[in-house]
Amino acid sequence: MKKKIGIISLCMLACSILTCAQTITPQAEQRAKELVSKMTLQEKIEYISGYTSFSLRAIPRLGIPEIKLADGPQGIRNHAPKSTLYPSGILSASTWNRELLYKLGQGLGQDAKARGVNILLGPGVNIYRAPLCGRNFEYFGEDPYLTGETAKQYILGVQSEGVIATIKHFAANNQEWSRHHASSDIDERTLHEIYFPAFRKAVQEANVSAVMNSYNLLNGVHATEHKWLNIDVLRNLWGFKGILMSDWTSVYSAIGAANAGLDLEMPKGRFMNADNLIPAIKTGTVTEETINLKVQHILQTLIAYGMLDKEQKDSNIPLDNPFSRQTALELAREGVVLLKNEANLLPLKGKTAVMGPNADLIPTGGGSGFVTPFSTVSVAQGLKELKKKNLVLLTDDVIYEDIVNEFYTDANREVKGFKAEYFKNKTLSGQPEVVRTESSVDYDWGYGAPLDGFPTDAFSVRWTACYVPQADGQLKLHIGGDDGYRLFVNDKHITGDWGNHSYSSREVELPVEGGKEYRFRIEFFDNISSAIIRFNAYSLNEAKLRQGLAKVDNVVFCTGFNSNTEGEGFDRPFALLRYQELFIKKIASIHPNVVVVLNAGGGVDFTNWYDAAKAILMAWYPGQEGGQAIAEILTGKISPSGKLPISIEKTWEDNPVHGSYYENLKAEIKRVDYSEGVFVGYRGYDRSGKEPFYPFGYGLSYTTFAYSNMSVEKTGEYQVTVSFDIENTGKMDASEVAQVYVHDVQSSVPRPQKELKGYEKVFLKKGEKKRVSVVLNEDAFAFYDMNQHRFVVEKGEFEILAGPASNRLPLKVLIIL
Structure with missing residues (x-):
């Protein structure tokens, strides 16, 4: 059994790093406290929720300007109709290039300043557990080390431009299904080793100035009401002094969120408002000091960035920014x-x-x-x-031909188009109010009514038509809508999205026989807000x-x-x-x-x-x-x-x-x-012995690389420098990602066979050889001990492995710590 040696506790680590990296100075804190002391209770409560969906209210008498927030991780969505569309987060992580990720942050920061945006709502760093999660594309993959390094550079780049970055979603929002109602039940060790590291690195090494809570529950408690998560870990253990905000509509109670450390409810004060909080203060279930601290967190962060003293918008940066465009490329x-x-x-x-x-x-x-x-x-x-x-x-557009003009209102094929039936209800119930012939199904009614005398919301429409192909073939059918839509062919449900939602679409292929009649039925309902329905049919030539x-x-x-x-x-x-x-x-x-x-x-x-x-x-x-x-x-x-x-x-x-x-x-x-x-x-595939189709860290090149001559030098009690040669042995200049993994040979707890703990991306001309060095610190060898509630290193043997992918690690050296 190895002897456990405690590495620097997270609390001490937070203090040591924040001493030199924290931008929220004592002077900023003091100025924020003074401003809070001049605010009325009503003003303070109003300030801890959104003014508009993407802004914080101004208080002109105190010199506090309106503060703009904007999505998102891949580009600025709000406060301007268009912006640079960067690659998705998962592609950014696939570069394994720290320098380029810093440039991504710079580009996002510049795009934000060009639009007067103070707070960017990114990056998203939730761990990729499974391919099914709908937001995986925003995140940085399955490994906490790679995710943390990617997020760190992104944040440093954004904040170097004087824009506040927001790391999200804290914590354990690893699926999109029922995200408001599902509890992620996770043990303490797994949280600290897998789901927390990117957030911790963002706070302690990148000095991220805003954190966003997630929708989900964590071990049965909503994240916005989770005192252990938000106060014990984020504030006290890691030393975070910035803004903790909710995701949009992720607050579920007033008193629970107020007492659990949430500073800012977005997009509006649905719960943290005067109607709820003033009575709570009067009964003592929430204190005014708690409200004061929330306002202070927001203001001291804005003060640290000079946002109370200067205009955020930089008109010298073009909206269509050449630097951003080049970075995206x-x-x-x-x-x-x-x-x-x-x-x-x-x-x-x-x-x-x-x-x-x-x-x-x-x-x-x-x-x-x-x-x-x-x-x-x-x-x-x-x-x-x-x-x-x-x-x-x-x-x-070349190999498919539009066939909507070959649709007829009935089997007799006398009248071209669709028979349209309009109902003043959402359920296609009763007799239609209007029946008419329409040449196509392609409507964007916006927030208006579909016809004179109809409501702007809560209506439905049915279209029917017949189609007889001249020969056997294949159709491509596209349908989309806001809200519900569905397509039937010969009374068989083909596709659709029958629910309340923003615009979505479906596309299917349908084999058809020449001379056979196909009866199409399209059904649509609008619930509230905008109303859109589109249907197209094409035949493959x-x-x-x-x-x-x-x-x-x-x-x-x-x-x-x-x-x-x-x-x-x-x-x-x-x-x-x-x-x-x-x-x-x-x-x-x-x-x-x-x-x-x-x-x-x-x-x-x-x-x-x-x-x-x-x-x-x-x-x-x-x-x-x-x-x-x-x-x-x-x-x-x-x-x-x-x-x-x-x-x-x-x-x-x-x-x-x-x-x-x-x-x-x-x-x-x-x-x-x-x-x-x-x-x-x-980590799971190594444990089960099942080979994935493609392993973590995998990627082909047009050239070949050789790894050799590995050495490991102890440069501290728990620090080693790993060095090895990489040679481009092929016929093309190219970059290679060298990956370094650590294996704890004998441990008192179950540990993965190997864990990524370092990497470098190296450009090599054909025939060129370079020596690569990677420094491994204490956390490369540590695990989280649930008895001591901290990370520890067990002295003993560790294998250091290096190579081009997690399943190809030709270099191996054994060291003793």
């Missing part, structure tokens, strides 16, 4: 991951066809991570620029498809998810939509050289179509410049250098959290027991 170049390259199909040689639903657009994830850019470069545009005469466009493919040497097929199928507030399936899988296989049956460019915020099920693709590029959501970066990689202008920040399982059942992702404890509230403990991601 560099991130995409380094974060795209080459997963498969059979027979070295890539870089592309000869004539290429580009096609697929994502070929001529830049897909993004949905929700607060969605940004409207000034301009985009699609894969088709990028390839057209680089390949020019060697490119054939077989995008959907297979002759055009085959003619086009016969002319080329390669096919680039762009497919995957988008903001309608992956985003905030809902989870997504593991597999691609069935029609996408079938189309990949269809193309492969016609042409032998298929490259799939895949858009997704995490792993997908490859099993049904992997063999059909000779090459696979994980493009994630690559941002506004993504098409150029992907084209440069496909054509060999640059070598891919991204590495996976996640493990991708062969089947969902293989995932270590498969049995503990959905509700699995019987209780009145939804409870999820994180029974895998610290064994999430590659």
Whole structure:
């Protein structure tokens, strides 16, 4: 048994780091206290909630200006209609490039200042437990060390521009299903080793100035009401002095949130308001000192950034910022991951066809991570620029033909169009108020009524039509709406999203027989707010498809998810939509050289179509410049250098959290027991012995690298410097991500076989060799002891492993601490 040696306690570590890094000085605290003393109780209570959905109220008599907040992690969503659309968070993590991530933060900070935004609501750092979480694309992957390092540089970059960064969502919001009501039940050790490290590093090393609570419950208590989480850990243990805010509508009580450390309720004071808090103060269930401290936290943070003394908006920074645009391009170049390259199909040689639903657009994830850019470069545009005469466009607008003008109101096919029936209720009940013929189903009524005399909300519409194809074929049907919509063909439900929601869409393929009648029925209801319904139908021109493919040497097929199928507030399936899988296989049956460019915020099920693709590029959501970066990689202008920040399982059942992702404890509230403990991601695969489809840290290159000559030097009692050589042994200049893992040979508690504790990204010209050094500190060897409630190191043997991926670690040295 090893002897346990306590490393610096987290409390002491917080104090030592904050002494030199804390921007909230005693002078800022004192000035904030003085301002609070001049405020009325009403003013103080009003100040601890949003003024508008994305601002804090001004108090002109005290010189306190209105403060603007803005989403989000991938670009500025609010206070301007357009902004730089950076690649998704998971792509940024895939770069493994600290310098570039700092530039990302700088770009976001500059974009914020150009719009007068004081507080940026990012980064998001919730750990990737499973591929199903709808917000995985915003986050930085499955490993706490990589996530923490990525977040640290992002935050340092943002705050270097005088903009407050907000790390979110604190804590353990690892799924989107029922996020307001599900409790993440996690033991103390797992929290501190897996789900807290990125937040702790943000506070203690990046000096993040705002933290956002999550929607979920943690061990049965909502995060915004969790005193242990917000006061004992965040404030007292880590030394946080900034603003703790709620996620939007994540407050569920007044007294609970007030006494548990929450400073700011957003977007409005639904609970923390005068009607609730003044009576609570009078009865003593909340003290006025508690309210004072909240206001002080907000003001001392603003004072530290000079936000009470100068205008935040910088008109010298263009809204369409060249620095930001270039940073978005560099991130995409380094974060795209080459997963498969059979027979070295890539870089592309000869004539290429580009096609697929994502070929001529830049897909993004949905929700607060969605940004409207000034301009985009699609894969088709990028390839057209680089390949020019060697490119054939077989995008959907080329190989599909619009057939809506072939729809008739009834089987007699006498009147073209759709029979439309409008109801003054949400349930299509009774007789319709209006019946008429319409040429298409494509309406955006905004906040208005669909027809004269109709309500602006709570109405429904049914459209019916018939279609008879001339020959056997394949239809592509697209339907979308805000709120509920559904599509029936021959009275069979085909697809839809029948609920109250913002705009979403669905797309399906439908095989049809020539001469057979197909009866279409589209149903829609509006609940409240805006009302949108759209339906399109297209027929695949297979002759055009085959003619086009016969002319080329390669096919680039762009497919995957988008903001309608992956985003905030809902989870997504593991597999691609069935029609996408079938189309990949269809193309492969016609042409032998298929490259799939895949858009997704995490792993997908490859099993049904992997063999059909000779090459696979994980493009994630690559941002506004993504098409150029992907084209440069496909054509060999640059070598891919991204590495996976996640493990991708062969089947969902293989995932270590498969049995503990959905509700699995019987209780009145939804409870999820994180029974895998610290064994999430590659830690869990190492433990179970199941091989993932693609391992953590994996990514191919157009060149080869050799690792050699490893040495380890003790530079302190619990500090070692690991050094080794990397040589580019191939024929192309390229970057390599060298990864360093630590294995505790014998431990008193179950520990992972290995854990990532260091990495460096190195650029090497062909034939070049460099010596790489990585410093490992105490936390590289420590685990969290639940008896002592702190991290400890057990003296004894540790293996240091290094290599290009978690499953390829050719270098190994044993050390004794």
